Amino acid sequence: MQKLPFTNLGFDVSRLGFGMMRLPTLISDEGKTVINRKEAIAMVRHAIDHGLNYVDTAYGYHDGESEIVTGLALKHGYREKVKLTTKLPQWLVHEAKDMDRLLDEQLKKLDVPYVDFYLIHALNRESFHKMQSLDYKSFLKRAKADGRIMHTGFSFHDDKDAFIEIVNDHDWDLAQIQLNYLDDEYQATVDGMYYAASRGIGIVCMEPLRGGAIANPPQNIREMMNSYDKQYSPVEWAFRYVSSFKEVCTILSGMSSMQQVEQNLEIFGRVTTNNLNDQDSAFIKNLKKAYLERIAIGCTKCNYCQPCPQGVLIPDIFEAVNSAYMFDAPADFEHAYTQIIKRNGGAELCVACGQCEAACPQQLPIIQLLQDAAAKRR
Ligand SMILES: NC(=O)c1ccc[n+]([C@@H]2O[C@H](COP(=O)([O-])OP(=O)(O)OC[C@H]3O[C@@H](n4cnc5c(N)ncnc54)[C@H](OP(=O)(O)O)[C@@H]3O)[C@@H](O)[C@H]2O)c1
Numbered sequence: 001m002q003k004l005p006f007t008n009l010g011f012d013v014s015r016l017g018f019g020m021m022r023l024p025t026l027i028s029d030e031g032k033t034v035i036n037r038k039e040a041i042a043m044v045r046h047a048i049d050h051g052l053n054y055v056d057t058a059y060g061y062h063d064g065e066s067e068i069v070t071g072l073a074l075k076h077g078y079r080e081k082v083k084l085t086t087k088l089p090q091w092l093v094h095e096a097k098d099m100d101r102l103l104d105e106q107l108k109k110l111d112v113p114y115v116d117f118y119l120i121h122a123l124n125r126e127s128f129h130k131m132q133s134l135d136y137k138s139f140l141k142r143a144k145a146d147g148r149i150m151h152t153g154f155s156f157h158d159d160k161d162a163f164i165e166i167v168n169d170h171d172w173d174l175a176q177i178q179l180n181y182l183d184d185e186y187q188a189t190v191d192g193m194y195y196a197a198s199r200g201i202g203i204v205c206m207e208p209l210r211g212g213a214i215a216n217p218p219q220n221i222r223e224m225m226n227s228y229d230k231q232y233s234p235v236e237w238a239f240r241y242v243s244s245f246k247e248v249c250t251i252l253s254g255m256s257s258m259q260q261v262e263q264n265l266e267i268f269g270r271v272t273t274n275n276l277n278d279q280d281s282a283f284i285k286n287l288k289k290a291y292l293e294r295i296a297i298g299c300t301k302c303n304y305c306q307p308c309p310q311g312v313l314i315p316d317i318f319e320a321v322n323s324a325y326m327f328d329a330p331a332d333f334e335h336a337y338t339q340i341i342k343r344n345g346g347a348e349l350c351v352a353c354g355q356c357e358a359a360c361p362q363q364l365p366i367i368q369l370l371q372d373a374a375a376k377r378r
Pocket of ligand 1: 019020021022057122155156157176206207210211212215253254255256261263264
């Protein structure tokens with residue numbers, strides 16, 4: 001598998017990294033969903049034995065169990081073979097001393113004296129400002145000086161402007177961003193990634209398969225792939241796309257079975273930075289176009305309709321509808337909509353005041369579309 005230098009930090013990392021967020025699970029004797037530890041440990045070690053040397057976990061994955069299993073998987077000499085990343089759950093940080101406490105707890109769970117990369121997890125504009133007010137830089141400096149962390153970084157979910165603001169604020173070593181061929185203009189964006197890389201920040205890609213969605217394309221997209229002169233699987237097309245950026249040091253895959261580990265190792269065995277010609281890149285653009293054409297509602301998430309006086313999260317609801325159509329996955333709508341209701345933003349709250357329709361630059365019939373969305377659940 002190809003390895004690339006991690007910026008100028010003095011070591012190389014494998015293009016495929018192990019994301020410890022979607023490990024295989026089983027039901028425990030107490031009736032709880034827990035990680036299938038035996039299987040997960042075997043998967044991680046198999047990947048390392050075949051050239052993978054980057055492992056990514058976080059405080060919250062698998063309800064806190066992922067760090068423990070990561071630590072177990074890296075016993076018996078495996079720790080020394082990898083760069084290990086975990087992440088500070090910034091949403092649990094209320095005062096400066098929480099950062100030290102959480103890091104200490106994480107090192108204990110991982111059963112290691114230090115991690116190679118410590119990221120502030122899932123930053124957006126608002127949480128970043130909170131972390132600034134709690135002087136995150138002093139904490140990172142202290143943790144580096146006392147040897148608990150080697151390098152610093154952040155993972156990110158917001159828009160490009162917020163990304164640039166965070167990039168410019170600190171001498172980061174790593175930025176972990178969502179990147180796949182559907183999201184090149186979403187969140188950090190490809191342009192934002194180039195900017196971060198130009199400042200010497202190593203890019204780690206997450207969600208290369210959009211959480212698995214583009215591994216199982218709908219029929220029309222599968223037919224496009226079948227009629228192209230190169231026969232790559234949907235998974236390989238997605239990995240080839242992200243691998244083509246030399247700025248991307250490693251690509252995290254959240255593998256949930258040994259079979260996926262083996263398939264992904266095999267793909268990364270032949271994928272390099274120069275793996276797409278112009279015709280292939282154009283084809284990937286066409287794949288994206290075909291996905292976008294499946295969008296049911298022309299909402300661009302400009303947010304002009306927000307805030308709704310009733311709190312209806314209109315762009316989020318439309319995104320959930322679109323996503324279900326795009327990936328031919330009605331069950332995903334139910335899941336996404338449940339999350340929206342938990343945030344008190346469901347379509348049922350709409351009183352048809354029409355303020356959103358007056359503000360919408362796309363002139364969408366929002367009231368009707370919200371009623372349709374609510375009806376999908378009944
Ligand atoms: N910091 C953050 O805010 C954040 C957010 C998201 C992710 N992450 C990290 O980034 C990692 C990668 O993100 P991700 O897990 O969303 O990655 P992903 O690669 O986009 O999605 C992983 C899913 O893709 C499917 N998959 C993987 N290999 C496959 C194969 N060979 N064939 C068919 N399907 C395959 C599996 O879905 P099925 O299980 O359905 O088969 C798997 O659960 C995470 O594990 C986590 O470590 C971080």
